[in-house]
Amino acid sequence: MTTHLSGPELERVSAGGEPPPHAAACDDCAARVAAIADARAGYLAAHPPDELVRAVRARVDRRRRARFGSRGTVAVGLACALAAGALLFVRPRGEAPAIRTRGPAIAFTTYVRRGGETFAASDGQALRPGDRLSFAYAAPDARRLLLLGIDDSGTISRYAAGAALAAGRGQLPVGLRLDARRGEERLVAVFARGDQDEDAVREALADALAAARAGGGGIGDMHLELSDDHATIWFRKP
């Protein structure tokens, strides 16, 4: 069976990489490599490397300055969030990310019990092995719960699936005791109106972590796209 060069192989060879034996024996692949090399030269002439380097440095510097300048604002925002009890509000399906305080949104709060103390957890909070987590919610109508977690090794754990949640305020019928493993974990509570597709949620979690990692981030930078209402929180065990 003839196996022509794959897209990345064509690009690699056209950029001067060592050609595999097939490239020398296949006129079609050799022609494609030559044509891509020509087109590549045209592209680099139109967009030279020094231009790219300047543009990239300007972007990185701009972002660095913006991050440095916004630290005070972030600190104030974090203080407000903690004062408000760190309520995480669920995004309704199909809408842009937003904090909602009224309407059909579902409110979700994670509480930490450590020794005799109980406090509301916030995103990125440092927790300890042995801490016990419980979850409060408020829903406008009856839902079914799926609670999954993904840690920084990419392992996904199921903590609850299919539990019926009544409308109104209540506590999730599941509590967690944190084990001794160090690292980061993100919990996702899905509040479905109908049947739940756990496979789809697992895939979305894995994809979101892969995307965050590709962008140089991790558990704290995940952007989840789910069709059902959901809430999410992440924590660290340093």
Added chain:
Amino acid sequence: MGDRELAALYERCGFALYRRCLAYLGSESEAQDAVQEVFARAVEAAPRYRPEADPAAWLRQIADHLCIDLLRRRRRNPVRGDASDEVRAGDALDRFTAPSGEHLVLAHRLIASLEPEAARLAVLYFLDGMTQEELAVETGLSRRTIGKRLQAIVSAAHTLIATPEPGT
């Protein structure tokens, strides 16, 4: 990452990334902007980069996730820019993609019709020529899921091939 290292990486991978972003986004200016953003993210993530990994594969992955995010945003805010910047057969794609420009035009039309997650599969399958096994490893999805999703993508491709491009 120093300037010389960055320039060398761009000379090696920049054009391939541009073609890839063009297939996703269908606009020259957006694709070139995306290439700059890919390298900016690479510079920022360089301290966490594992030297044993292939930098071209690493940059491709950054480009895929960036373009999928841009497609998602586009779906949420479907405001189009300057229509003259949109890709048409014989325009930007042919200029920088011969001899496979025709395939890339078709790939872009297909990608534009797909959900963002499916768009990445289409790029890996059509542009990169990955097998189902390679796709399963690359995406972390099961072979069965890959098979089902590819079947839907190939059906969409067949429909596109049978449908004339708008304006032609």
